[in-house]
Amino acid sequence: MAARVYEFEAIAPRVRDALRRAFPEDTVDVSEGYLGRVHVLVVSGRFNGLTEMQRQNMIWEVLRAELGDEAEAVTLAAVYGTDDLRP
Numbered sequence: 001m002a003a004r005v006y007e008f009e010a011i012a013p014r015v016r017d018a019l020r021r022a023f024p025e026d027t028v029d030v031s032e033g034y035l036g037r038v039h040v041l042v043v044s045g046r047f048n049g050l051t052e053m054q055r056q057n058m059i060w061e062v063l064r065a066e067l068g069d070e071a072e073a074v075t076l077a078a079v080y081g082t083d084d085l086r087p
Contacts, residue, residue: 006036006073015040015074018066019059039076047081055079 012030015038019028026044033039040059047055059079063071 008032008036022062037075045082048083
């Protein structure tokens, strides 16, 4: 079975907008992965004190609610609390 190819230029703005609505004051970055897949980075104080699973659940709840099946285009979600970036 061939790997699905995504149209990054079409889906990336929708991913960015969905995450920006959920995290309006935080860092949201979207970049292109293999075959047009979307990689996201979100840094938010809202993640401080949460487990990685809780952080991922927050991101994926937003993506699935906003994008439905198109959320499958996101293949990497790196999520960090602001405390994670301090030495």
